[in-house]
Amino acid sequence: MTLAAIQNDFRLWLSKADDAAAARIGDGPGLAVYQNNYRVQLMDCLESAYPQSLAWLGDAAFRAVAAHHVDRFAPDSWTIDDYPADFATTLATFYPDDPEVGELAILELALANAFVALDSPVLTTSDLPATDWDRASLRLAPSAKLLTMTTNAAAIWSALAQDEEPPAAALLHAPVTLMTWRHDHISCYRTLDGDEAAIFRSLGDGLGFADICAALADRAGDDAPGGRAGLLLARWATEQCLAFA
Template sequence: MMLAEMQRDFRCWLVAGTDEAAVRLGAAASAGLSVYQNNYRAQLVGCLEVSFPQVRAWMGEDAFLSTAITHIGHYPPTAWTLDAYADDFHATLARQFPDNPDLHELAWIEHALSGAFVAADATPLAPDALAGIDWDTARLLLAPSFASRLATTNAHAIWRALGDGGPVPGGEMLAGPAGLIVWRRQFTSCLRQVDALEFEALRHLQADGSFAALCELLVGRLGEADGVAKAGSLLASWLGSELIERVYTD
């Protein structure tokens, strides 16, 4: 047997425990294969536990372990680092718990915060960086750590309660749609729930970048005076929160 073939069969055994692979590896090797497989799966369970401690606390130990084992069976590692192994866990949660959007959103929060921490750095804008900007042609670039998703449940409140160690509310739907945003400010990953209008504005800005187009959007929603005022207040908030990496003109 060639080394490459042996490595392929060994990987098949670790991932799926197939009898065919065990036979090809030989009786002498197969006697100890279960040790390697148990270690492989235990390492991946540990990786998910480290990546989703709040989700684990919310679900409970038994439910999380069962889900992790199911996930390992469907998603073997494909990246060079185990840091990426948590990327597909949301798909398993959606399949195993299709009627629990609070769980899906909680998992997104946890994963997005971890991703923001290792995202590319962004230098805070100096106050004089905005001097002389032509706002009719200005374009805004969001921080590379920025991530967002629609919020339909109180997952934000659940996350805060789990982090604070206080009473954790039960999952419930929000009265209306909102948004969850995550980014990194210096060395701290940040989470905020925003209303539907700000969420729409940030999504629009991420796709287009034009401040004038953002103003048009808000004027269309609120009217001219209130829309322009809202654009100014959102810009000030985003700059103060270090959500904006760069302001430039075409």
């Protein structure tokens, strides 16, 4: 029996509990130890990646979905930190009539990704006076991500994260754009104003400050959008959510 054949049988035993594969590997109680380690580690990984989803759904409901996910999806990345990425979709699929479940999970995933995103210079308040704004171009910081929310999942997350009683799930009057990013090593989120959301979605690889002012004028019908642009620029620099393109 070659090494490849043994490892294929191990894979079948761990991920599918294939008894025939186990028999080919050999007898003894040790194989059960490995299978238990495999499943417990993946379940623990999902629980630690989605603590507020776990709190929202309750242990039994969350673990039922997690067990289904572990049965269906074997990890393939070198890092177990990648395994939880698809679980938000599994949660949303299990709760199609409760859209806050999927959105809460997506928010948790985005916050976790922001925590380990690439280190990169960001726009700060000290950059504001020294920058040639006729030439400067801005883009989202590497840690920043935009999410569309149709429910109050963010309010639920916030309450749960502070050990407070969460609000009842509710649909928003209209979808909003949420930004997640990292500031001073801490993952953050906030709801964007409508004009901010439109600008951030158009930043792409870089947008000049004059273009940002023009976009604000287009949206507001404002002949003098510079004031609003200045306020937003100061806010973005304070939050450190943008970078120079």
